[in-house]
Structure formats: structure tokens, C-alpha cells
Amino acid sequence: MIGRRSLFTAAGAASAAVSSFFAGRAAEAKEKIKKVAGDVEFRGADGRMERLGSLDLESQMDFTAGFREFNNKNISRAAGMRFQQLLKEKGMDPKAPVTFEQMHALAENDQLIGMSAKTWLANQQVTWKSLQDYFHANADMYLAEMEAADKDGPGSLTLDASIEIPDYAKHEIHIQPGGYVGDPFAGHMYHYGTNSFYIGAIGHNEQDQIHKLTANNIPMPADGKVKRILEVGCGLGQMGCALKERFPDAEVWSTDIGAPMVRYGHMRARDLGIGVNFAQGLAEKTGFPDGHFDMTVSYIMHHELPQPATRAVIEEAYRVTRSGGVYYPVDFNSGGNVGPAYGMFRRWWDHRWNNEVWSREYHGLNFTAEIAQRGFTLNDKTPAALPGFGARHFVRNA
């Protein structure tokens, strides 16, 4: 299972809510990442974030973050206004539900909407290519760094070369070259690339602010016992790390099907001195005993899964979470592929061109209802752990 942080292009409402939540937090105190043996960190660190290996690459990422923000605020906004104009010309109600197909036909040949799409994607591609080129050009050094960390602690890393990776997890989500399984530096690229995404859409996350906020908002089991926590589809395990920091005495496992992701995640957690156990594995087949965990979580993973996998993951979460334990899969509000025009268009576009391959399947489900049908009870009094996203505080039934 792959832990996927969306680029949030189809999540304007969520983005706005979280952006306002984080306003004024830029001066948050920074921790210092530790310097450990074998660590490649010759330009130092900014709090928890190791600086990129070259000034040029750092500057390129600085540009792409700025351009993304500019694009979202200006070019995309202009495209949105143009979209409304097109609706008006066709005599369509902007608030009336329409399908993806209707929106596709309406916007396909418009130059301004096309420019918005093209500039956004070009920036996305430059982001990935700059990072990939750098890490590939210095591959031996960075692979050696990961090798040195693989068997080091705190925490552990378990890779399983025998795992059959399902095709659904092999796509280049967010057009990241190689996706999460196909490039040895997928974790490196994802970490630095998503900083740009967060800044452009939701807020700063260089110090894991968003993961920490979310982890701290996830409710504990009613009996207060938190001995073991599982994060599935962990990606870099930022959520698992934040939970370990919140519950330092708990045993935390973070799993993901992408070996390069958990390798990087483990290395980073080690550098931070956070003892999370990383393992390559499928969220729908974790291999842990029945009722093993007090809390089972995921962070923005399910919209990267086809519907059968989502259902299988919920069933596995039921199996491995103890009675009275908490299940909290953080993800977008879901529910329907028909809605107000421009939102539907952006959702379709994100799916097709940002390569959010499975997002339409996710939005075609009532995700919350799917969980409730599989042995969990929703506590609907609990606000969303990540503001603007789905409120899904579930308790496993006895």
C-alpha cells in the first residue's frame, strides 16, 4: 500500500481551511536533526529538514514552490473565472451538478484553462526532474547513506523482496518519475517535492507541522491504553514519527509497499532519533496478529487505492485493531463524482493529468459508510484530525 500525500489540486476547500489554520505559525520552534554516522548532510539542516545537497537544487525547489503558489493564486484563478464564463455562455448553472464528461467537453479547447494546466504541470515536472537528476548524479553517495542506515536504529527497517507489488501501486502518482516503487530515491524526491506542494496548497510542513497537528488530534482509545500503533501506507512515515513522539512508550509500526519510501523514512527517523519500525508491506495484508494494535491509522492514502483495495484495507484494519481500539484513516471528504462544475473539472483534471489514477474510484465511494459497514462505529462528535478533511474517528466494535 502506498502512502500518498495528494497535491490537493482538487481539494480547494480543504486547502483553504488548513491554510487559515496554519496562518501565523511560520515562526514555530525548530528542532535540530541529529548528525549521525554515515549521514550525508554537508550543507547542514534546517530544523528537521536536511538541506538539499546543492545550492542550485535548493534554489530550484525554492522557485518551484513559489511558482506553484503563484500559479494557484493567479493562473488557476483566472482559469476558474474563464470556466464560469464558459458555463454562462452555454447557459449552464455553475452550482448545478454536472458530470466529469460534461466538464471535459466544456473546457478541453479553452486556451486559458489549457495554460493553467500546462504551467502547473510544467512546474511539477521541473520539480521532479531537478530532484531526480541530482540524486541520480550522486547515486552512489546517497545509496551508501541508506545502506548505512538500513541496519541502524533507533527503530528498524524490514524489506521484503518476495512481496508481489500490485499493479495499482506501480503508477507514477503525481507524475513523480518511477512513482513510489520505481526509483531508488522515491523517498528523497517525495519528501522535498511535497514541501513545495504543501506550501503551494496547504501550508508549511518542513518541520512536519501538518503531520504533528494531525497526529496530536487523533483520539486515543477510551480506556487510554496505547501500547502499539500501526500506520499503513506510510510513505515516509511522517505520521508514524509524529505518533511516536506523542506516545514515546508505544511500539509504532509504519508500513508501505514502496521499498524506497520506507528506506528513506527509516533513515530519516533514525536521524531524528525517533524509534519507529518501518516495514515494506501491503496495507491489506499486514501480517500482524489479530487485535494487535490499539490504534491503526493512515494518512491520505485511500484516494490512491482502487475500491477493492480500500475495502480490503478496512477489513485488515478491523482484524489487527483490538476491541475498543481506534481506527483513523485520514483522507479527503469523499462522496460522488457529480457536483458543482468547476470542482468536478479540477477533480477530473487532477485524476487524469496529475495521475491521481484512483481518485475517481475513491470519490465514487462513501468512504465513511464503507468503514461503518465493516465492524467500526463512527464517533461523529470528533472533529476532523486534519482540518478540512474527513472526520473519521472510528472505534472497533467488540
Added chain:
Amino acid sequence: MAETKFNRPTFAVKAIPSDVNNASFLGNPVLDNLVSVVVAMGTEVWATKRRMKVMESLLVKKGITPDMIEKYVPSADEAAAWEKDRNRFIEMTFNALGNEGYLSASAPFPKRG
């Protein structure tokens, strides 16, 4: 970038590639490609500008202040050389804007003597 050959275990598998490079949003793939070039160029220009900011900051520590840089007056030889280089830069960068582009891709050679 050419495909990298790794000398260490990578734990990577073959991914299913996106087809985004084949997409055209502007009705003409050449325009799409041009936008890609402009965005990439912007990235490089900013990286250069940011490096110069770093250099200026370091120069300050060595006694060369921003004010000294702002008020620097080039010598006559420097001014002439810079102007020549500026014109080369402009021509290199913008010359294509004046092309009329009236020949189709299949146009035959003009009559030759």
C-alpha cells in the same frame, strides 16, 4: 537524463509510466513545449539570482557591501564589453520572435540557381 546505472541495491521495481509528456493543452504541441521551456528557464534564472544573493552576502563579510555593488561604475572598456554581451544575449534569446513562419513543414526548396 540518461537512465542511471546503479552499483548498489536499489529495491526499486518497474513502474507504470504516466503519459503526461504526450499531452497537449494549448492546441499546438509546440506551444506546450515552449511553456515547458519557459518554466524550466525560470527555474534556472532564479537559481542563478539566488546564488548571486549568496555571493553578495558573503562579499559583505569580506568588506564588499551592496551599496558598493549598486554604485559601481564600469570602466569604458567594461561598459563596451558588457553592452556587446547584452546584445548577444538579447539576440540569442529573442531573435526567434521575429521569424515569420510562413513555410509549412512540407514546403519544397525555393528555386535554386
